[in-house]
Amino acid sequence: MIEKKIGQQYEEWAKSYDEDKIKLFGESGVDYNEFMKSLLSLCELKPNMSILDVGAGTGLTSIAIAKALSCNCRILAVEPIDEMIERARTNVQQEGVEDCIEFKNGIGESLPCNDEEFDLVTCTFAIRHMDVEGALLEFERVLRPSGRIVIADICAPEKWRSLPGKIITPLMQFMISRKYKGEMKSKVLTVNEWKTLIEKLDLRIRSIVEFPGKREPEWEIKRVIMSIQKGIQ
Numbered sequence: 677m678i679e680k681k682i683g684q685q686y687e688e689w690a691k692s693y694d695e696d697k698i699k700l701f702g703e704s705g706v707d708y709n710e711f712m713k714s715l716l717s718l719c720e721l722k723p724n725m726s727i728l729d730v731g732a733g734t735g736l737t738s739i740a741i742a743k744a745l746s747c748n749c750r751i752l753a754v755e756p757i758d759e760m761i762e763r764a765r766t767n768v769q770q771e772g773v774e775d776c777i778e779f780k781n782g783i784g785e786s787l788p789c790n791d792e793e794f795d796l797v798t799c800t801f802a803i804r805h806m807d808v809e810g811a812l813l814e815f816e817r818v819l820r821p822s823g824r825i826v827i828a829d830i831c832a833p834e835k836w837r838s839l840p841g842k843i844i845t846p847l848m849q850f851m852i853s854r855k856y857k858g859e860m861k862s863k864v865l866t867v868n869e870w871k872t873l874i875e876k877l878d879l880r881i882r883s884i885v886e887f888p889g890k891r892e893p894e895w896e897i898k899r900v901i902m903s904i905q906k907g908i909q
Contacts, residue, residue: 714885
């Protein structure tokens with residue numbers, strides 16, 4: 677089950693989520709369109725792909741993929757928050773891509789999908805609210821051999837793991853969680869911690885694109901996109 681506070685955060689946020697998300701990118705000095713361009717590039721999209729979008733939110737990633745492929749694909753968008761799904765359906769209809777996107781209520785740690793069903797799994801700014809290892813194992817389960825996972829999320833800078841960082845970080849997280857209720861328990865890993873975790877699984881990182889903060893890059897949360905391949909061979 678999704679944490680109650682996380683659910684409340686996104687239920688309340690659904691109506692303004694799209695606008696607020698782009699605003700947050702701007703405040704960090706990261707261009708949203710460039711970020712999405714990099715994400716789509718790492719997806720290595722091809723016609724007729726079967727794609728799973730986990731934690732689909734208001735459908736922004738699903739829509740971007742559908743438009744990039746001219747709807748010549750099948751996308752299943754899985755999202756646990758009903759209010760987000762309602763906004764996503766509206767967005768999909770407005771963009772004219774409803775023919776290739778289906779929605780299901782569900783969570784990343786227990787996907788309502790068959791084994792080896794998809795060529796690509798995407799997860800955009802959602803996995804930190806999940807049991808990360810459990811979700812990755814589910815992503816691997818539903819991927820076909822040599823399938824790909826593309827994850828976009830925030831990452832902690834390595835400085836957060838230094839002695840000063842261990843003192844400052846809980847205070848920063850507390851301040852953030854006063855506005856965003858779910859962030860107190862979110863699991864924000866460093867890039868090195870992601871690499872260590874993925875090495876434990878039958879997965880390998882193909883590439884990582886980092887978007888550090890502009891003001892204090894060594895201390896600010898950064899946005900990261902990772903392309904992960906199923907199978908270590």
